[in-house]
Amino acid sequence: MKVLIFYAMAGGGHKMAAQALADALAAQGDEVCLDDSMKRAGRFVNWFCCDVYKWLAKHWPWAFGFAYRCSDKKTGFGRFVPWVTAKLSKRLLPLLEEFKPDVVVSTFHFAAQMISALREQGRTDVPLVCMLTDYAPCMPWICKNLDAYITAAEDMLPQMTERGAAAEQVYPFGIPVRAAFLQKEEKKAARRQLGLSENLPVVLIMAGSFGVKKSLGLYEHLAAAELPVQFVVITGNNEALRQGFTEAAARYPNVRTRVEGFRADVQHFMFAADLLVTKPGGLTVSEALACGLPLAVFDAIPGQEEENAFFLEKRGMAIRLEAGRCGEQIRALLQESGRLEEMRAACRAFDKSDAVPRTRALLEKLAGGRKEPKKNPDGFNKE
Numbered sequence: 410m411k412v413l414i415f416y417a418m419a420g421g422g423h424k425m426a427a428q429a430l431a432d433a434l435a436a437q438g439d440e441v442c443l444d445d446s447m448k449r450a451g452r453f454v455n456w457f458c459c460d461v462y463k464w465l466a467k468h469w470p471w472a473f474g475f476a477y478r479c480s481d482k483k484t485g486f487g488r489f490v491p492w493v494t495a496k497l498s499k500r501l502l503p504l505l506e507e508f509k510p511d512v513v514v515s516t517f518h519f520a521a522q523m524i525s526a527l528r529e530q531g532r533t534d535v536p537l538v539c540m541l542t543d544y545a546p547c548m549p550w551i552c553k554n555l556d557a558y559i560t561a562a563e564d565m566l567p568q569m570t571e572r573g574a575a576a577e578q579v580y581p582f583g584i585p586v587r588a589a590f591l592q593k594e595e596k597k598a599a600r601r602q603l604g605l606s607e608n609l610p611v612v613l614i615m616a617g618s619f620g621v622k623k624s625l626g627l628y629e630h631l632a633a634a635e636l637p638v639q640f641v642v643i644t645g646n647n648e649a650l651r652q653g654f655t656e657a658a659a660r661y662p663n664v665r666t667r668v669e670g671f672r673a674d675v676q677h678f679m680f681a682a683d684l685l686v687t688k689p690g691g692l693t694v695s696e697a698l699a700c701g702l703p704l705a706v707f708d709a710i711p712g713q714e715e716e717n718a719f720f721l722e723k724r725g726m727a728i729r730l731e732a733g734r735c736g737e738q739i740r741a742l743l744q745e746s747g748r749l750e751e752m753r754a755a756c757r758a759f760d761k762s763d764a765v766p767r768t769r770a771l772l773e774k775l776a777g778g779r780k781e782p783k784k785n786p787d788g789f790n791k792e
Contacts, residue, residue, distance in 0.1 A: 411508065413510035498522075502527060515539055544716060561583055561695070582761065612686060635663070635664070641678055689721065
C-alpha cells in the first residue's frame with residue numbers, strides 16, 4: 410500500500426502524528442511518503458500558516474483565540490478558507506501524480522481541504538482521510554470530499570456532526586504516538602534507569618517542542634513551595650530556556666531538580682513520573698495518556714489547547730493550574746494519593762494503543778476500493 414501523509418509545521422503536533430503513523434506503516438512494509446504540505450504550497454503560504462501561527466500563539470494568544478473562534482463559525486471568514494485552499498490545491502497535484510498514492514492522510518486541515526478541492530475538480534479520486542490532532546474539532550477540518558475522519562476520542566462525534574461531518578465517516582481511533590510510548594515500563598525500573606530517586610514523587614515539567622518561558626516562572630513558584638518531590642524539567646530545543654532553568658534550580662539548592670534539553674527518549678521520563686506539568690498540546694497529551702500519566706496543565710492557548718484542557722478535566726485525567734496557586738494545588742494532589750491514583754486510572758482507561766493498527770486497517774479498505782468501509786449505527790467502526 411502506498412500512503413501519502415501530509416503535515417505542516419504549525420506547531421510540533423501535526424508532524425509528530427504524521428511521523429508516528431509513517432513509521433508504523435513503514436514497519437508493516439507499506440511505502441510511505443511524508444510531505445510538508447504548506448511548504449509545498451509556497452513560501453508565503455508556509456509563512457502565514459506556520460510562522461504567523463506560532464508568533465500569534467506565543468505573543469498574542471488573545472488574537473490567536475479570536476482567529477480560531479472566527480474560523481470555527483459558518484461566517485464569511487469560515488467560507489474564505491475553503492476558497493483559498495481550492496485556489497492553492499493544484500500545488501499538491503505534481504506530488505500526487507509522481508507518487509501515485511493508494512490513499513492520502515492529512516494531519517493538517519488546510520492540506521485536507523486542498524485534496525478535497527482536487528477531488529471536487531475531478532483531478533484525483535484518491536481516498537482521503539483527515540486525522541485530527543487535538544481533542545476537539547474546528548470548522549476547517551470539515552471537508553466536502555473525503556472518506557473518513559480519524560478523531561482523538563468518541564466524545565468528538567457530536568462536535569463533528571454539528572459542524573457538518575457525517576457520523577458514519579467519524580472513526581475515534583485516537584492520535585498515533587511513537588511505538589516507544591506503547592512499550593510499558595514499570596515506574597521504579599524507569600527511575601533506576603534514569604538515575605532518579607525511587608522514594609520521592611517525580612514531577613515532570615515539559616515546555617513543549619518550542620519551549621515556553623512561562624514554565625520557568627511556574628517552576629520557581631513550585632520550587633519555593635518546598636514540595637516533597639523531585640523535579641525533572643525538559644525544555645525542548647530552547648537552549649536559552651534550558652539555561653534559565655539551570656540558573657533557577659541553582660537558586661533552590663534544597664530542591665531536587667534535573668534539567669534536560671531536547672530528549673528523543675522522553676517516554677522513559679513519562680513512565681518514571683507521577684505527574685506531568687505541561688501545556689495541553691494534542692500530541693503531548695496523547696503521549697502522556699499512552700503512559701498512563703496524569704497531567705497538570707497551564708497556559709493553555711485559547712482555541713484548541715483550551716479545548717484539550719477541558720476534555721482532560723471532564724475525563725478526570727488532569728487538573729488546571731491557577732496562577733499563584735499551583736504549588737498549593739500540586740501539594741493537595743500529592744497528599745490526596747487516592748485522587749492521583751483515580752486520575753492515573755482514568756488515563757489508563759482511555760486506551761488508544763490500537764490507534765495505528767485500526768488506522769492501517771481503514772486505509773487498506775479505502776486503498777482497496779471500498780469507499781465506504783463497514784460501519785455500525787452509532788457511526789463508529791468497531792472492528
